[in-house]
Amino acid sequence: MIHTSNIRSLVLTAGILCVISASTASAQTVASCPLQPTVSTKRQTLNCQPGLSITVERGAHFHFADRNRDGRVDAIVLDSKAALVDVDSSRVRGGFEVVTPQAIAAVRGTRWAVDVTGGSTSVLVLRGRVAVNKVSTGQGVTLGRRQGVDVDSSRSTLHVNAWGQSRINALMARLGQ
Template sequence: MSLSARIFRSACAPLTGLILVFMAGANVAHSQSAAAGCVLERVGGTSRMLLRCPDGLTIIVEAGARFSLIDRNRDGNADAARLQRKALLLNAPAGQAETGFQVITPQAIAAVRGTKWAVDVQDGKTSVFVVRGRVAVQRPSARAGVLLGPGDGVDVAPGSDPLVVKRWPRARVSALLARFGQ
């Protein structure tokens, strides 16, 4: 079984459990983020938010992003995010969770173990870029996907066209990471 198939098999467990919805820039009660085992704080002098979880996962949230944290196994720790709008920059340390962490969007599922990557939803498509590590990406209805390495990205539009992994140009990477102050 390929690496991406193993990652997806372990990471795509049924999405049950605690779901918390966040809107970046909105006031979020500390009890909500604490229920997911995470602490939400504003990044000083910016409109971005930083979500720190006890297992080492950090998520920089672009201003205006809309996402939900999901605790599938109800252990008090977020193990997935459902992203509806804008972008998240995630840093998931190796061993962060037995099944890894995944980001689910309308067009794609990105699943990882120990990596730094960005997921962006806008204009009816999902873009995934890997800074460090490996990320498996597939359409929600697909059985197979692609595996991205450092510097790789993929744009997932509605439909069933094959996913194409590309080395992203420096200008595109810089523009995306600048949205997170990176």
């Protein structure tokens, strides 16, 4: 269960491992998330541990958190652009979260994308199920394959939608998929 009251603050203060910027990320290893060589200048891929892979769009503003302080990344705080997260639940214990200014998306094991643009966050599930909670209200929804939700900071209700192939393709192209 995701508890949204003050969760963003908790994630930010509970053991941030590293902050990277787009200009220096390609030359670094991020805590337990070494960069993998990529052909494209549009994205970078980090394999944080066996069973956890994160692809971030070039120029994304993000940092990692180790909330339980076990030396492993268990959350990414994403402030802009897109990230594709692939979690193998048989290898990653305790799940993984993507925290944005508008939403918290959490899973035990799946593949999903999160896009932060302006004042909103979009979440798309490619495999498995993802719980998404709205930071401003605590309202939550669960998404399945090919479903998405757009989250803003207002008090409006969340609406789960089946994403069309063109919208999926556009986001996945930004992430090299």
